[in-house]
Amino acid sequence: SLAMDAGSLTSSLSWEAQTVLRFIEEGRQKTAPLRLDDLPFQRANGEKGFLGFTLIPLRREKEENSECFLFGADITERRRRENLRNEFVSIVSHELRTPLSVIREGVAQVAEGLKGPVTEAQLQFLEITQRNIDRLSRIIDHLLDLSRLEAGQFRLERRPCDLASLAREVVEHFKVQADKSQISFQDKMPAGLAPVLVDGDRIRQVFTNLIGNALKYTKAGGSVTVEIKQTESGLEASVTDTGIGIPQDSLGKIFHRFERVSKIPIPGVGGVGLGLAIAKELVELHGGKIGVESELGKGSRFTFFLPFVSEAELLAEYLAQRIEEAKRTGSFVSLIFVKCQNWREIESREKPQDLGLIQTQIQDVLSRVTRDALDRIFPYTEETLGLVVVGVDKAHLQAVTERFL
Numbered sequence: 001s002l003a004m005d006a007g008s009l010t011s012s013l014s015w016e017a018q019t020v021l022r023f024i025e026e027g028r029q030k031t032a033p034l035r036l037d038d039l040p041f042q043r044a045n046g047e048k049g050f051l052g053f054t055l056i057p058l059r060r061e062k063e064e065n066s067e068c069f070l071f072g073a074d075i076t077e078r079r080r081r082e083n084l085r086n087e088f089v090s091i092v093s094h095e096l097r098t099p100l101s102v103i104r105e106g107v108a109q110v111a112e113g114l115k116g117p118v119t120e121a122q123l124q125f126l127e128i129t130q131r132n133i134d135r136l137s138r139i140i141d142h143l144l145d146l147s148r149l150e151a152g153q154f155r156l157e158r159r160p161c162d163l164a165s166l167a168r169e170v171v172e173h174f175k176v177q178a179d180k181s182q183i184s185f186q187d188k189m190p191a192g193l194a195p196v197l198v199d200g201d202r203i204r205q206v207f208t209n210l211i212g213n214a215l216k217y218t219k220a221g222g223s224v225t226v227e228i229k230q231t232e233s234g235l236e237a238s239v240t241d242t243g244i245g246i247p248q249d250s251l252g253k254i255f256h257r258f259e260r261v262s263k264i265p266i267p268g269v270g271g272v273g274l275g276l277a278i279a280k281e282l283v284e285l286h287g288g289k290i291g292v293e294s295e296l297g298k299g300s301r302f303t304f305f306l307p308f309v310s311e312a313e314l315l316a317e318y319l320a321q322r323i324e325e326a327k328r329t330g331s332f333v334s335l336i337f338v339k340c341q342n343w344r345e346i347e348s349r350e351k352p353q354d355l356g357l358i359q360t361q362i363q364d365v366l367s368r369v370t371r372d373a374l375d376r377i378f379p380y381t382e383e384t385l386g387l388v389v390v391g392v393d394k395a396h397l398q399a400v401t402e403r404f405l
Protein backbone atom coordinates (compact mmCIF):
# COMPACT_ATOMS: atom_id res chain seq x y z
CA SER A 1 0.00 0.00 0.00
CA LEU A 2 1.06 3.56 -0.53
CA ALA A 3 0.59 6.71 1.47
CA MET A 4 -0.13 9.81 -0.57
CA ASP A 5 -1.00 13.37 0.17
CA ALA A 6 -4.32 14.76 -0.93
CA GLY A 7 -2.82 17.66 -2.88
CA SER A 8 -1.07 15.49 -5.45
CA LEU A 9 -4.30 13.60 -6.09
CA THR A 10 -6.17 16.73 -7.12
CA SER A 11 -3.91 17.27 -10.11
CA SER A 12 -4.23 13.76 -11.55
CA LEU A 13 -7.85 12.96 -10.68
CA SER A 14 -10.97 15.04 -10.71
CA TRP A 15 -14.22 13.69 -9.34
CA GLU A 16 -12.27 10.91 -7.68
CA ALA A 17 -9.95 13.41 -6.00
CA GLN A 18 -12.91 15.31 -4.71
CA THR A 19 -14.34 12.12 -3.27
CA VAL A 20 -11.06 11.43 -1.49
CA LEU A 21 -10.80 15.01 -0.24
CA ARG A 22 -14.35 14.86 1.11
CA PHE A 23 -13.45 11.57 2.73
CA ILE A 24 -10.40 13.16 4.39
CA GLU A 25 -12.47 16.09 5.61
CA GLU A 26 -15.04 13.72 7.07
CA GLY A 27 -12.32 11.67 8.73
CA ARG A 28 -10.69 14.68 10.30
CA GLN A 29 -13.87 15.35 12.25
CA LYS A 30 -13.90 11.81 13.62
CA THR A 31 -11.87 9.77 16.03
CA ALA A 32 -12.44 6.29 14.61
CA PRO A 33 -10.79 4.97 11.42
CA LEU A 34 -12.78 5.23 8.20
CA ARG A 35 -12.76 3.19 4.98
CA LEU A 36 -13.47 4.25 1.44
CA ASP A 37 -13.72 1.39 -1.02
CA ASP A 38 -13.93 0.93 -4.75
CA LEU A 39 -12.83 4.28 -6.07
CA PRO A 40 -12.40 3.77 -9.83
CA PHE A 41 -9.09 4.79 -11.41
CA GLN A 42 -7.21 4.23 -14.64
CA ARG A 43 -3.69 2.90 -14.85
CA ALA A 44 -1.10 4.45 -17.19
CA ASN A 45 -1.72 1.59 -19.65
CA GLY A 46 -5.42 2.35 -19.76
CA GLU A 47 -6.55 -0.56 -17.57
CA LYS A 48 -9.31 0.24 -15.15
CA GLY A 49 -9.04 -0.59 -11.48
CA PHE A 50 -10.23 0.25 -7.99
CA LEU A 51 -8.54 1.97 -5.08
CA GLY A 52 -9.35 1.49 -1.44
CA PHE A 53 -8.47 3.98 1.29
CA THR A 54 -8.16 3.77 5.03
CA LEU A 55 -7.97 6.92 7.06
CA ILE A 56 -6.75 6.93 10.63
CA PRO A 57 -7.47 10.25 12.35
CA LEU A 58 -5.00 11.38 14.99
CA ARG A 59 -7.62 13.63 16.52
CA ARG A 60 -7.61 14.32 20.16
CA GLU A 61 -10.82 15.30 21.89
CA LYS A 62 -12.19 18.77 21.16
CA GLU A 63 -9.57 19.46 18.47
CA GLU A 64 -11.25 20.92 15.41
CA ASN A 65 -9.17 19.66 12.50
CA SER A 66 -6.35 17.32 13.07
CA GLU A 67 -3.75 15.32 11.24
CA CYS A 68 -4.48 11.90 9.90
CA PHE A 69 -2.86 8.98 8.14
CA LEU A 70 -4.29 8.07 4.76
CA PHE A 71 -3.41 4.73 3.22
CA GLY A 72 -4.35 3.95 -0.32
CA ALA A 73 -4.09 0.57 -2.01
CA ASP A 74 -4.91 -0.92 -5.37
CA ILE A 75 -7.68 -3.35 -4.47
CA THR A 76 -8.62 -4.37 -8.02
CA GLU A 77 -7.30 -7.89 -7.75
CA ARG A 78 -8.80 -8.42 -4.30
CA ARG A 79 -12.18 -7.20 -5.55
CA ARG A 80 -11.97 -9.48 -8.59
CA ARG A 81 -11.24 -12.49 -6.42
CA GLU A 82 -14.00 -11.59 -4.00
CA ASN A 83 -16.47 -11.21 -6.83
CA LEU A 84 -15.43 -14.53 -8.27
CA ARG A 85 -15.80 -16.25 -4.92
CA ASN A 86 -19.18 -14.64 -4.33
CA GLU A 87 -20.39 -15.63 -7.75
CA PHE A 88 -19.16 -19.18 -7.22
CA VAL A 89 -20.83 -19.51 -3.83
CA SER A 90 -24.01 -18.00 -5.18
CA ILE A 91 -24.20 -20.35 -8.19
CA VAL A 92 -23.32 -23.46 -6.19
CA SER A 93 -25.81 -22.75 -3.43
CA HIS A 94 -28.49 -21.95 -5.94
CA GLU A 95 -27.85 -25.20 -7.80
CA LEU A 96 -28.00 -27.17 -4.54
CA ARG A 97 -31.45 -25.93 -3.69
CA THR A 98 -33.45 -27.81 -6.29
CA PRO A 99 -32.05 -31.32 -5.70
CA LEU A 100 -32.37 -30.71 -1.98
CA SER A 101 -36.06 -29.94 -2.22
CA VAL A 102 -36.56 -33.11 -4.27
CA ILE A 103 -34.79 -35.12 -1.56
CA ARG A 104 -36.89 -33.42 1.14
CA GLU A 105 -40.12 -34.24 -0.64
CA GLY A 106 -39.07 -37.87 -1.24
CA VAL A 107 -38.11 -38.47 2.38
CA ALA A 108 -41.32 -36.80 3.59
CA GLN A 109 -43.47 -39.07 1.41
CA VAL A 110 -41.74 -42.21 2.68
CA ALA A 111 -41.92 -41.00 6.31
CA GLU A 112 -45.63 -40.27 6.01
CA GLY A 113 -46.20 -43.84 4.84
CA LEU A 114 -47.37 -42.80 1.38
CA LYS A 115 -45.03 -45.36 -0.22
CA GLY A 116 -45.97 -48.26 2.05
CA PRO A 117 -45.77 -49.05 5.77
CA VAL A 118 -42.70 -47.86 7.70
CA THR A 119 -41.38 -49.46 10.85
CA GLU A 120 -40.61 -47.45 14.00
CA ALA A 121 -36.86 -47.95 13.48
CA GLN A 122 -37.05 -46.77 9.87
CA LEU A 123 -39.05 -43.73 10.93
CA GLN A 124 -36.37 -42.76 13.42
CA PHE A 125 -33.75 -42.77 10.68
CA LEU A 126 -36.00 -40.79 8.37
CA GLU A 127 -36.52 -38.14 11.04
CA ILE A 128 -32.77 -37.75 11.52
CA THR A 129 -32.45 -37.43 7.75
CA GLN A 130 -35.15 -34.76 7.68
CA ARG A 131 -33.50 -32.74 10.44
CA ASN A 132 -30.25 -32.77 8.52
CA ILE A 133 -31.95 -31.81 5.28
CA ASP A 134 -33.40 -28.81 7.14
CA ARG A 135 -30.00 -27.93 8.49
CA LEU A 136 -28.38 -28.20 5.07
CA SER A 137 -31.06 -26.03 3.54
CA ARG A 138 -30.58 -23.37 6.25
CA ILE A 139 -26.85 -23.34 5.54
CA ILE A 140 -27.50 -22.96 1.82
CA ASP A 141 -29.93 -20.10 2.45
CA HIS A 142 -27.37 -18.38 4.66
CA LEU A 143 -24.63 -18.81 2.05
CA LEU A 144 -26.86 -17.34 -0.63
CA ASP A 145 -27.85 -14.40 1.56
CA LEU A 146 -24.29 -13.65 2.51
CA SER A 147 -22.98 -13.77 -1.04
CA ARG A 148 -25.77 -11.44 -2.15
CA LEU A 149 -25.08 -9.09 0.74
CA GLU A 150 -21.39 -9.00 0.03
CA ALA A 151 -21.94 -8.43 -3.66
CA GLY A 152 -23.97 -5.37 -2.73
CA GLN A 153 -27.02 -6.77 -4.50
CA PHE A 154 -29.28 -6.35 -1.52
CA ARG A 155 -31.82 -3.58 -1.78
CA LEU A 156 -33.67 -2.62 1.36
CA GLU A 157 -37.42 -2.17 1.16
CA ARG A 158 -37.73 0.34 3.96
CA ARG A 159 -41.15 0.93 5.49
CA PRO A 160 -42.20 2.38 8.86
CA CYS A 161 -42.03 -0.57 11.19
CA ASP A 162 -42.97 -1.39 14.78
CA LEU A 163 -39.85 -3.12 16.04
CA ALA A 164 -41.52 -4.57 19.15
CA SER A 165 -44.20 -6.46 17.24
CA LEU A 166 -41.58 -7.73 14.85
CA ALA A 167 -39.50 -9.06 17.76
CA ARG A 168 -42.60 -10.64 19.34
CA GLU A 169 -43.37 -12.45 16.08
CA VAL A 170 -39.92 -14.03 16.16
CA VAL A 171 -40.26 -14.95 19.84
CA GLU A 172 -43.61 -16.56 19.04
CA HIS A 173 -41.95 -18.57 16.28
CA PHE A 174 -39.38 -19.95 18.75
CA LYS A 175 -41.89 -20.66 21.58
CA VAL A 176 -42.25 -24.39 20.94
CA GLN A 177 -38.51 -24.91 20.67
CA ALA A 178 -37.93 -22.88 23.87
CA ASP A 179 -40.57 -24.84 25.79
CA LYS A 180 -38.96 -28.07 24.67
CA SER A 181 -35.56 -26.91 25.90
CA GLN A 182 -37.14 -25.47 29.09
CA ILE A 183 -35.97 -21.95 28.41
CA SER A 184 -38.22 -19.02 29.24
CA PHE A 185 -38.62 -15.74 27.39
CA GLN A 186 -38.65 -12.33 29.08
CA ASP A 187 -40.11 -9.37 27.28
CA LYS A 188 -38.81 -5.87 28.05
CA MET A 189 -40.39 -3.91 25.26
CA PRO A 190 -42.31 -0.80 26.28
CA ALA A 191 -45.45 0.16 24.40
CA GLY A 192 -45.46 3.20 22.16
CA LEU A 193 -41.99 2.91 20.65
CA ALA A 194 -41.49 5.20 17.67
CA PRO A 195 -41.59 3.42 14.30
CA VAL A 196 -38.31 3.02 12.39
CA LEU A 197 -37.88 2.99 8.62
CA VAL A 198 -36.44 -0.48 8.08
CA ASP A 199 -36.77 -3.53 5.87
CA GLY A 200 -39.00 -5.64 8.12
CA ASP A 201 -38.05 -9.00 6.59
CA ARG A 202 -34.35 -8.29 7.05
CA ILE A 203 -34.63 -7.11 10.64
CA ARG A 204 -36.81 -10.13 11.39
CA GLN A 205 -33.90 -12.21 10.16
CA VAL A 206 -31.51 -10.40 12.53
CA PHE A 207 -33.82 -11.20 15.47
CA THR A 208 -34.18 -14.78 14.24
CA ASN A 209 -30.42 -15.31 14.12
CA LEU A 210 -29.82 -13.72 17.54
CA ILE A 211 -32.72 -15.40 19.35
CA GLY A 212 -31.96 -18.71 17.63
CA ASN A 213 -28.38 -18.51 18.92
CA ALA A 214 -29.49 -17.51 22.42
CA LEU A 215 -31.62 -20.68 22.56
CA LYS A 216 -28.87 -22.86 21.07
CA TYR A 217 -26.25 -21.79 23.57
CA THR A 218 -28.42 -21.77 26.73
CA LYS A 219 -29.09 -24.81 28.91
CA ALA A 220 -32.43 -25.93 30.32
CA GLY A 221 -33.74 -23.67 33.07
CA GLY A 222 -32.18 -20.57 31.54
CA SER A 223 -33.85 -17.55 30.07
CA VAL A 224 -33.67 -15.29 27.05
CA THR A 225 -34.61 -11.62 27.34
CA VAL A 226 -35.57 -9.45 24.40
CA GLU A 227 -35.38 -5.76 25.14
CA ILE A 228 -35.90 -2.61 23.09
CA LYS A 229 -34.95 0.88 24.21
CA GLN A 230 -35.63 4.13 22.47
CA THR A 231 -32.90 6.77 22.34
CA GLU A 232 -32.91 10.18 20.73
CA SER A 233 -31.29 8.91 17.55
CA GLY A 234 -32.80 5.45 17.15
CA LEU A 235 -33.89 2.16 18.66
CA GLU A 236 -31.60 -0.23 20.49
CA ALA A 237 -32.61 -3.86 20.59
CA SER A 238 -30.88 -6.51 22.64
CA VAL A 239 -31.09 -10.26 23.10
CA THR A 240 -29.67 -11.45 26.41
CA ASP A 241 -29.25 -15.07 27.45
CA THR A 242 -28.10 -16.90 30.56
CA GLY A 243 -26.14 -19.36 28.47
CA ILE A 244 -22.61 -20.65 28.14
CA GLY A 245 -21.07 -17.27 27.25
CA ILE A 246 -18.22 -16.47 24.90
CA PRO A 247 -14.54 -16.21 25.85
CA GLN A 248 -13.20 -12.62 25.75
CA ASP A 249 -10.61 -13.36 23.09
CA SER A 250 -13.28 -14.67 20.72
CA LEU A 251 -15.64 -11.71 21.04
CA GLY A 252 -13.99 -9.79 18.21
CA LYS A 253 -14.18 -12.71 15.80
CA ILE A 254 -17.65 -14.16 16.09
CA PHE A 255 -19.13 -11.72 13.56
CA HIS A 256 -16.73 -13.02 10.90
CA ARG A 257 -17.86 -15.62 8.40
CA PHE A 258 -17.39 -19.28 9.36
CA GLU A 259 -16.15 -18.27 12.81
CA ARG A 260 -17.24 -20.58 15.59
CA VAL A 261 -15.97 -20.51 19.13
CA SER A 262 -16.33 -24.12 20.00
CA LYS A 263 -14.76 -26.36 17.41
CA ILE A 264 -16.30 -29.35 19.18
CA PRO A 265 -19.95 -29.35 18.21
CA ILE A 266 -22.45 -29.21 21.05
CA PRO A 267 -24.91 -32.08 20.56
CA GLY A 268 -27.94 -30.97 18.60
CA VAL A 269 -26.40 -27.58 17.85
CA GLY A 270 -25.73 -27.27 14.17
CA GLY A 271 -24.27 -24.25 12.52
CA VAL A 272 -21.40 -23.17 10.38
CA GLY A 273 -20.81 -19.70 11.76
CA LEU A 274 -22.74 -17.59 9.26
CA GLY A 275 -25.69 -16.32 11.30
CA LEU A 276 -23.87 -13.49 13.04
CA ALA A 277 -21.99 -12.43 9.89
CA ILE A 278 -25.36 -12.04 8.16
CA ALA A 279 -26.88 -10.19 11.11
CA LYS A 280 -23.96 -7.75 11.06
CA GLU A 281 -24.21 -7.12 7.32
CA LEU A 282 -27.96 -6.53 7.57
CA VAL A 283 -27.73 -4.14 10.50
CA GLU A 284 -24.92 -2.18 8.83
CA LEU A 285 -26.90 -1.99 5.62
CA HIS A 286 -29.47 -0.08 7.68
CA GLY A 287 -26.74 2.30 8.87
CA GLY A 288 -26.77 0.61 12.27
CA LYS A 289 -24.31 -1.15 14.54
CA ILE A 290 -24.20 -4.51 16.28
CA GLY A 291 -22.12 -5.59 19.24
CA VAL A 292 -21.77 -8.18 21.97
CA GLU A 293 -20.88 -8.39 25.64
CA SER A 294 -20.41 -11.73 27.32
CA GLU A 295 -19.14 -13.47 30.39
CA LEU A 296 -18.07 -17.07 30.19
CA GLY A 297 -20.48 -19.34 32.03
CA LYS A 298 -22.90 -16.50 32.77
CA GLY A 299 -24.38 -15.49 29.44
CA SER A 300 -24.22 -13.13 26.48
CA ARG A 301 -25.95 -9.98 25.36
CA PHE A 302 -26.13 -9.04 21.68
CA THR A 303 -27.19 -5.46 21.01
CA PHE A 304 -28.01 -3.78 17.74
CA PHE A 305 -28.85 -0.18 17.07
CA LEU A 306 -31.07 1.08 14.26
CA PRO A 307 -30.90 4.82 13.64
CA PHE A 308 -33.98 6.90 12.90
CA VAL A 309 -33.72 8.14 9.35
CA SER A 310 -35.99 10.52 7.52
CA GLU A 311 -37.33 10.02 4.01
CA ALA A 312 -35.17 13.00 2.97
CA GLU A 313 -31.99 11.36 4.28
CA LEU A 314 -32.86 8.12 2.51
CA LEU A 315 -33.40 10.02 -0.70
CA ALA A 316 -30.05 11.80 -0.38
CA GLU A 317 -28.33 8.46 0.26
CA TYR A 318 -30.15 6.88 -2.67
CA LEU A 319 -29.25 9.73 -5.04
CA ALA A 320 -25.60 9.62 -4.00
CA GLN A 321 -25.53 5.87 -4.73
CA ARG A 322 -27.15 6.28 -8.16
CA ILE A 323 -24.76 9.10 -9.09
CA GLU A 324 -21.75 7.08 -8.00
CA GLU A 325 -22.99 4.08 -9.98
CA ALA A 326 -23.57 6.23 -13.05
CA LYS A 327 -20.05 7.69 -12.77
CA ARG A 328 -18.60 4.23 -12.52
CA THR A 329 -20.49 2.74 -15.43
CA GLY A 330 -20.52 5.86 -17.59
CA SER A 331 -24.31 6.02 -17.41
CA PHE A 332 -26.70 8.84 -16.46
CA VAL A 333 -29.04 9.92 -13.71
CA SER A 334 -31.67 12.55 -14.41
CA LEU A 335 -34.05 14.43 -12.19
CA ILE A 336 -37.46 15.60 -13.35
CA PHE A 337 -39.64 17.89 -11.27
CA VAL A 338 -43.35 17.82 -11.89
CA LYS A 339 -45.39 20.68 -10.52
CA CYS A 340 -49.12 20.57 -10.06
CA GLN A 341 -50.08 23.99 -11.36
CA ASN A 342 -53.46 24.32 -9.74
CA TRP A 343 -52.42 22.86 -6.37
CA ARG A 344 -53.46 26.01 -4.44
CA GLU A 345 -56.89 25.77 -6.03
CA ILE A 346 -57.21 22.06 -5.18
CA GLU A 347 -56.06 22.82 -1.66
CA SER A 348 -58.76 25.41 -1.10
CA ARG A 349 -61.44 23.21 -2.67
CA GLU A 350 -60.79 19.80 -1.10
CA LYS A 351 -61.03 18.66 2.50
CA PRO A 352 -57.60 18.66 4.20
CA GLN A 353 -57.81 14.92 4.91
CA ASP A 354 -58.25 14.18 1.19
CA LEU A 355 -55.16 16.07 0.09
CA GLY A 356 -52.79 13.23 1.00
CA LEU A 357 -54.87 10.88 -1.10
CA ILE A 358 -54.72 13.21 -4.08
CA GLN A 359 -50.95 13.42 -3.74
CA THR A 360 -50.76 9.62 -3.72
CA GLN A 361 -52.92 9.48 -6.85
CA ILE A 362 -50.60 11.90 -8.63
CA GLN A 363 -47.65 9.73 -7.57
CA ASP A 364 -49.43 6.70 -9.00
CA VAL A 365 -49.85 8.41 -12.36
CA LEU A 366 -46.17 9.33 -12.36
CA SER A 367 -45.08 5.83 -11.40
CA ARG A 368 -46.56 4.58 -14.66
CA VAL A 369 -43.86 6.39 -16.63
CA THR A 370 -40.98 4.83 -14.71
CA ARG A 371 -39.26 1.98 -16.49
CA ASP A 372 -36.29 1.01 -14.40
CA ALA A 373 -36.66 -0.75 -11.04
CA LEU A 374 -34.27 1.86 -9.67
CA ASP A 375 -36.37 4.85 -10.74
CA ARG A 376 -37.85 6.63 -7.76
CA ILE A 377 -40.56 9.19 -7.12
CA PHE A 378 -40.30 11.48 -4.12
CA PRO A 379 -42.32 14.36 -2.70
CA TYR A 380 -40.31 17.56 -3.08
CA THR A 381 -42.74 20.21 -1.91
CA GLU A 382 -46.50 19.93 -1.42
CA GLU A 383 -47.17 20.76 -5.04
CA THR A 384 -44.00 19.39 -6.62
CA LEU A 385 -42.92 15.82 -7.08
CA GLY A 386 -39.43 14.76 -8.00
CA LEU A 387 -38.62 11.83 -10.24
CA VAL A 388 -35.23 10.15 -10.42
CA VAL A 389 -34.70 8.49 -13.78
CA VAL A 390 -31.77 6.10 -14.05
CA GLY A 391 -29.87 5.48 -17.29
CA VAL A 392 -31.43 8.28 -19.33
CA ASP A 393 -29.42 11.32 -20.46
CA LYS A 394 -30.69 14.84 -21.08
CA ALA A 395 -31.23 14.26 -24.79
CA HIS A 396 -33.62 11.38 -24.13
CA LEU A 397 -35.49 12.88 -21.19
CA GLN A 398 -38.00 14.38 -23.61
CA ALA A 399 -39.21 10.86 -24.40
CA VAL A 400 -39.79 10.22 -20.70
CA THR A 401 -41.72 13.43 -20.15
CA GLU A 402 -43.87 12.64 -23.17
CA ARG A 403 -45.04 9.49 -21.37
CA PHE A 404 -46.81 11.77 -18.88
CA LEU A 405 -49.20 12.93 -21.54
Ligand code: ADP
Pocket residue numbers: 209213214215217241243244245246254259260261262270271272273274275276277300
Ligand atom coordinates in the same frame (compact mmCIF):
# COMPACT_ATOMS: atom_id res chain seq x y z
P1 ADP B 1 -23.42 -20.66 14.30
O1 ADP B 1 -24.17 -21.15 13.13
O2 ADP B 1 -22.16 -21.39 14.56
O3 ADP B 1 -24.27 -20.46 15.50
P2 ADP B 1 -23.15 -17.75 14.28
O4 ADP B 1 -22.48 -16.87 13.29
O5 ADP B 1 -24.58 -17.53 14.55
O6 ADP B 1 -22.91 -19.23 13.79
O7 ADP B 1 -22.34 -17.68 15.64
C1 ADP B 1 -20.92 -17.76 15.62
C2 ADP B 1 -20.40 -18.33 16.92
O8 ADP B 1 -20.62 -17.38 17.99
C3 ADP B 1 -21.11 -19.59 17.36
O9 ADP B 1 -20.54 -20.72 16.79
C4 ADP B 1 -20.93 -19.56 18.87
O10 ADP B 1 -19.67 -20.10 19.21
C5 ADP B 1 -20.91 -18.09 19.19
N1 ADP B 1 -22.23 -17.61 19.70
C6 ADP B 1 -23.17 -16.95 18.99
N2 ADP B 1 -24.23 -16.64 19.77
C7 ADP B 1 -23.94 -17.10 21.00
C8 ADP B 1 -24.62 -17.06 22.27
N3 ADP B 1 -25.84 -16.48 22.40
N4 ADP B 1 -24.02 -17.64 23.33
C9 ADP B 1 -22.80 -18.21 23.20
N5 ADP B 1 -22.10 -18.28 22.05
C10 ADP B 1 -22.65 -17.71 20.96
